[in-house]
Amino acid sequence: MEQNEAGASFWQSFNRPHPVVFALLVFLGLDLEFVVHYYYGITVVYTQFFYLIIVVAGLWYGKKALWVALLFGSLHVTVTYILTGFLSPDALMRAVVMLTVAYVVGTIVEQMQEYYDQVTEKNRELSEANRKMQALNAQLAELGESVPAAERK
């Protein structure tokens, strides 16, 4: 049982939030928006990276991923507006999809997390109960042996 925790691999460490890694991802996303979109004027392909950031945010922080989606969505719309001079329906659509994905991912992950938290708590309680049971078992065995001995005397 403890082995699962001890044998946690590098991959499994990604189940817990890593604020530094997340900050780097957000920084990279902002960088892409400014360099690829604003500087080079490329509007496609790079936006897919935002979804990875939103998915990671959803997995680590639940519905708070909506804020990340809002950041990237509004940034994308703003930069498109600066470049084209009008509110592009395509950019707006992307922003809406980002928010939708963030909401769905966040909701699902939060529900699962709630369940996993319950299992973790029950795990802790059962592990403690098992540990105490061993001690009580020994006590019970002593009690069982001492009574017949007293009766013999």
Next chain:
Amino acid sequence: MRSSRSLGNLFRLRKENKSSSFRICARLLVRVLSPFLQWICMYPCSWGYPAIPPSPGSPAGNTFHIEQFSRTEPRHTVYLYSIRKNTRHMSAPGSVTGGIRIRENNLRISVLIIVSLMIVFVVDINTPLGLSAWILYFIPLFLTLYLGMRNGPFFVTGISILLITASYFLSPQDMSPFYAFLNRLFFSCMLIASASLIWNYKLSGENLQSSEKNYRILTEWSPDAVLVYRDGAIRYANRAFLRLFDADPAGTPVGRDILDMIQPEQKELVRERIRQATLGAQGEVDDVRLLRSAGRDVRVDMVFREVCWDNCLGVLILARISGSA
């Protein structure tokens, strides 16, 4: 009129359950489609786990099937249980262990995933190449978190990539095919990366579940009667405790007061030991006479110790037969 009533129902459902609109839509969709698919599939879907036919007399599906092989020893009875897992429910409905349940139905989730994949595909082929409707493939991908199938995310990713490829050829072209191809290729990579993250998340959840199950089995298998007593009632009792009382396995002592099962003369002593145990002491009482509903009473040795249960302080009680009355 009819549609306004259904909208009213939908609104009421939203108000009562405080669910998100997504969940309401998903439930409605599942309600409409599940009878057809149940007819097709006949059995509950148990992807990822071996399907086990229900044993005679046991409720079908969604249970742990517990087979009992018992042998008696002079002082106490040892029970060996062979537990076969049918679905991911944590305990049998009639179990006294009160395991944590997850509202999971693989069939319904599978249907929901397939339907959402189809919807996204239809939307994608009816919209221009430049419109990234295929991003919504993230939704069925994340629905696999509910699915009791470890490799579910990769299967859904594979199907999504196939559908993305198909829609690349079927969608009306409004942009450079090269850029559209690059766009979809990059998104497919994102889907694979996300599937890996989800798979990893599911794996750690499964580890937790199996760990919890192991602890639970250890307690369930204990030859000594184990119970947790809190706020004047039994909160947990293992199988040996049921056997000790000749209790019907379907009935549960959970919720009853242990003091009501003890001979009146010894009640105060046991009550005092329980009180001391809640204060941190480790107490014991030998030769406690327990009143059984059917047949002879039984004499047991009992030991007490405090334990944390359901986030509250309770008392862990172990009992072993000291001799028949």
